[in-house]
Amino acid sequence: MNWTDLVLELGRHEKPLAFIFAAEVSSFVEKSEYGLNADLSFDRLKDVLAPEPKWLGRRNLLKDAWPDDEATCDDELINLALLSCKAMLGLGARIPDGPFTDMQQRFDELFPEIATVRLTERPEEFETQKVHVAINATGSHETRFQAGPGLAPGC
Numbered sequence: 001m002n003w004t005d006l007v008l009e010l011g012r013h014e015k016p017l018a019f020i021f022a023a024e025v026s027s028f029v030e031k032s033e034y035g036l037n038a039d040l041s042f043d044r045l046k047d048v049l050a051p052e053p054k055w056l057g058r059r060n061l062l063k064d065a066w067p068d069d070e071a072t073c074d075d076e077l078i079n080l081a082l083l084s085c086k087a088m089l090g091l092g093a094r095i096p097d098g099p100f101t102d103m104q105q106r107f108d109e110l111f112p113e114i115a116t117v118r119l120t121e122r123p124e125e126f127e128t129q130k131v132h133v134a135i136n137a138t139g140s141h142e143t144r145f146q147a148g149p150g151l152a153p154g155c
Helices: 003-010 042-049 074-093 100-110 112-118
Strands: 017-025 029-036 129-136 141-145
Touching (some): 003 029, 003 129, 017 074, 029 074, 042 074, 074 141
Antiparallel strands (some): 017 029, 129 141
């Protein structure tokens, strides 16, 4: 998905954006897209995306410390932006960073009714929900979840 499509999918936003992560999730991530704003220079994107987000503070949201290495290419900026988005989603969801199995276990503890259905023969019965995390050009995050019941009718 190109940048214009990501912006259109995100919808209304207040400030110019530097990075967008968009996903459709059900009992697992069905598809995801992300992109950097090509209208911003690499140096501007690096100023926004490379530093450890101030809101992380002393919160233990990441398994490891924020990387100290200087970003030298778009892929490294994307990895830092995705790490920041993961921490932001973890802040809201109360699921700590770690290996997939640990994160899945915590999710199952928080949402046992979803875990029960996910482990059945019919995980496709979950409705797809949209998740967006955008990082604007000042470094602030905008997180949005499409409202929905979480399970398809009849579950």
